Amino acid sequence: xxxxxxxxxxxxxxxxxxxxxSCRASQSISSSFxxxxxxxxxxxxxxxxYGASSRATGIPDRFSGSGxxxxxxxxxxxxxxxxxxxxxxxxxxxxxxxxxxxxxxxxIK
Amino acid sequence: QVxxxxxxxxxxxxxxxxxxxxxxxxxxxxxxYMSWIRQAPGKGLEWVSYISSSANTIYYADSxxxxxxxxxxxxxxxxxxxxxxxRAEDTAVYYCARVIVATRHFDYWGQGTLVTVSS
Numbered sequence: 001x002x003x004x005x006x007x008x009x010x011x012x013x014x015x016x017x018x019x020x021x022s023c024r025a026s027q028s029i030s031s032s033f034x035x036x037x038x039x040x041x042x043x044x045x046x047x048x049x050y051g052a053s054s055r056a057t058g059i060p061d062r063f064s065g066s067g068x069x070x071x072x073x074x075x076x077x078x079x080x081x082x083x084x085x086x087x088x089x090x091x092x093x094x095x096x097x098x099x100x101x102x103x104x105x106x107x108i109k
Numbered sequence: 110q111v112x113x114x115x116x117x118x119x120x121x122x123x124x125x126x127x128x129x130x131x132x133x134x135x136x137x138x139x140x141x142y143m144s145w146i147r148q149a150p151g152k153g154l155e156w157v158s159y160i161s162s163s164a165n166t167i168y169y170a171d172s173x174x175x176x177x178x179x180x181x182x183x184x185x186x187x188x189x190x191x192x193x194x195x196r197a198e199d200t201a202v203y204y205c206a207r208v209i210v211a212t213r214h215f216d217y218w219g220q221g222t223l224v225t226v227s228s
Contacts, residue, residue, distance in 0.1 A: 035214035037154075044204055044218040045154065051212045088154055092213035097168045098144075098156035 002026055002093050006101035012109040019076040021104045023089035028069045033092040036065055036074045039103075040085045048087075049074060076106075084108050111135040111217045113205050118222030125195050125226070131188040131205030131219055139163075139183035142208035144215060145190050147201035155201070158190065159208065173199075195226045 003026040013019055023034070031052035037045040047056040049065035052072055062077040076083055089101040117129040131143070145157040158179040159168045167179055178191040188205050202223050206215035 032211075033213050035212070037215075039154075044220055045215075046218070047214060047216050050209070050214040050216075054212075056216065090154075090214065095168075095171075097159055097170075098146075098213075100154040100156065103153045 001095070002029060002091060002099055004089050004091060004099055004101035006087075006089060006104045008104060009102075010105045010107060012107050013079055014109045015079050015081055017079050019074075019079055019083070019106060021074040021076075021087055021106070023067075023072040023074070023101050025070045025072075025091060029091045029093055031068050031072075034065075034067070034072050035090045037088045037090065038083075038085050039088065045088065079106075081108075111207065113207065113217055113219035115203060115205055115219045115222040118203065118224045120225045120227065121195055122228050123196060123226055126191070126193040127195065127224060129190040129192065129203055129205075129222060129224070131190075133186045133188065133205075133207075136207070138181075138186040142166075142210055143181060143188045144206050144208050145179060145188075146204045146206055146215070146218075147199075148204070148221075149198075149201045152201075157203070160188070192224070195224075197226050200224060200226050 005024045007022045034052040036049040039045040053065045064075045066073050086103045088103050112134045114132045121127050142161050144159040160179045176194045180189045202221040204221045205219045207217045
């Protein structure tokens with residue numbers, strides 16, 4: 001089973017700052033099958049990034065994804081107030097077909 | 110626009126059964142794989158099950174295998190999750206989501222339906 005470990009667990013930053021969120025896989029995964037989601041309280045997750053680096057429709061260009069192999073990163077270049085939320089990475093592979101990271105809470109400092 | 114609307118959640122006793130539905134609109138449902146994902150209160154996301162567009166490929170998480178059954182009715186633009194032998198640890202918000210086959214990500218999610226398993 002591939003385990004995704006996200007770090008840090010909680011990230012405290014101020015609007016305007018740069019956020020760097022990490023997702024590490026327990027074994028190498030295909031970049032094609034790595035995605036990032038944003039979830040706000042009492043809302044469904046929203047797709048941000050797929051294929052490790054492709055932005056989903058309507059996602060601002062301050063969000064970017066990168067990485068390969070076992071190490072992937074979601075970067076938010078300049079934080080807006082609406083960006084404070086929980087972020088999850090997700091991979092598709094062999095059994096179990098899908099796994100999610102445990103999430104990174106991005107909170108206002 | 111793409112819409113996914115779940116229904117069927119509620120309170121059920123341990124060992125009981127429940128059937129969730131997801132009504133899809135705004136896209137050609139029969140062209141897409143679909144999935145169920147759940148989230149226990151205050152916890153992270155857990156993938157539950159996945160079904161191909163023609164229902165000939167189905168996968169389940171080990172935690173629900175043998176107890177849950179995913180199905181779809183393309184004529185009704187609907188996705189289902191039949192849950193039986195429910196346990197307290199099945200308590201969660203259940204989301205249906207559309208799958209993009211090429212990259213296997215979930216591009217649209219419903220608002221979720223809460224299932225509570227408690228005596």
